[in-house]
Amino acid sequence: MPKKIRLGILGGGGDSLIGVLHRVASHINDNYQITGAVFNPDFESNMAFAKEIDVPLNRIYKDFDTLIEEELKLPKDERIQVCSILTPNFLHYPMAKKLLDNGFHVICEKPMTTSLDEAKDLQKSHEKAGTVFALTHTYTGYPMVRQMREMIKAGALGKIHKVDAVYYQGWINTIIHDKEKRSSVWRLDPKKAGISSCMGDIGVHAFNLVEYTTGLKVNELLCDFNYLYEDNKMDVDGTVLIRMSDHVKGVIRGSQVATGEENGLAIAIY
Ligand SMILES: NC(=O)c1ccc[n+]([C@@H]2O[C@H](COP(=O)([O-])OP(=O)(O)OC[C@H]3O[C@@H](n4cnc5c(N)ncnc54)[C@H](O)[C@@H]3O)[C@@H](O)[C@H]2O)c1
Structure with missing residues (x-):
């Protein structure tokens, strides 16, 4: 062996x-x-x-x-x-x-x-x-994601016109509204998490899935992020308009303040 x-x-x-x-x-x-x-x-x-x-x-x-x-x-x-x-x-x-x-x-x-x-x-x-x-990028391993990719590649959907990926969580609600708590979490500390909380943590998965399933590349972005408090330097919610190759347009939505959502990831390709 x-x-x-x-x-x-x-x-x-x-x-x-x-x-x-x-x-x-x-x-x-x-x-x-x-x-x-x-x-x-x-x-x-x-x-x-x-x-x-x-x-x-x-x-x-x-x-x-x-x-x-x-x-x-x-x-x-x-x-x-x-x-x-x-x-x-x-x-x-x-x-x-x-x-x-x-x-x-x-x-x-x-x-x-x-x-x-x-x-x-x-x-x-x-x-x-x-x-x-x-x-x-964990989610590329899921059978349904592989199935999507294969179907799109085989032309089952024809020409793609729109993509919409959403990754919503709500866990940061228990932290973000309390000044002391929000300064003690590494995901909200730019020195430890980098430039982003929500998009760096979960938006990246949605982004990865959009490219992985369609086989197209995101070429341009327009982002609107929400930080909720003046002293919070990290996005906890955001919407990203995307322009992909082959003239496909779409949206990536991410949130850590979507109350009631635990790990709500969904991707739609039209
Ligand atoms: N792929 C996914 O779906 C997924 C899901 C959750 C987290 N993550 C990623 O995993 C990473 C960790 O996230 P987490 O939620 O487990 O964090 P966490 O805070 O729960 O755990 C971090 C671990 O790293 C250890 N650590 C810190 N500094 C260290 C050092 N200098 N040397 C060795 N160990 C050290 C801590 O003791 C702790 O055990 C992050 O980058 C996060 O983005 C990925």
Whole structure:
């Protein structure tokens, strides 16, 4: 039986939202082994969580730089082969870049980077590295999404005239209206989340699906964002008019203040 792929995890600790989903997904086909990690910036929590989920403690590192340094000392057939980056957004770019530059494969959570310049630079590192860079735009894996893409490709809809993608959540209502609470969440902190909350967090999925299902490219945008409060620097709701290739027009709508919505993602292609 071939050896399992040696997977490293960055972020995704016991306190995180997405960590468990990556761990479960990596085991669905039983071909990954979590070999090392920095689950948490706090070393004690890091070790405690590793114990809880049974990851070898000698491969739990105090920080990302130490993980790279120590893993590179190991023979290639023992070393972590691919790392998943499941940290808050601002760490995606520096972590992905250093991993690629040191010959690792990368599975990176969205948003890929927090600026276009970073994205362009990462692309260069990727081209040079020749390893895999996978961005987890999760929804492209859903059978219905694949079905849409195949039907559109086969011409079942004929010429596309309009697209409408919506991703609505309401969770930020419990935080955004309280000044203290809204200053304590990383998704509302530009230093940690980057330039956007709503569009960077969930609008990117809708955007990705519009391009993925139609096979067309978004060429132009017109955005109207809502921040709700003067001191809040991050969009929590927005509407984006889009112009795509082949003269297709449409709209992407995103919200984190849509009361009652949990994870309301829908895409319509006409
Ligand atoms: N693809 C999807 O559908 C999807 C869904 C949810 C979240 N995400 C993305 O996943 C990422 C994490 O989101 P989340 O909701 O799990 O966040 P979270 O705050 O729940 O968890 C973040 C984790 O990163 C750890 N961490 C923070 N700084 C670290 C560091 N320097 N080194 C190592 N670990 C560190 C924290 O301890 C925590 O375990 C975000 O970029 C988010 O956009 C993607």
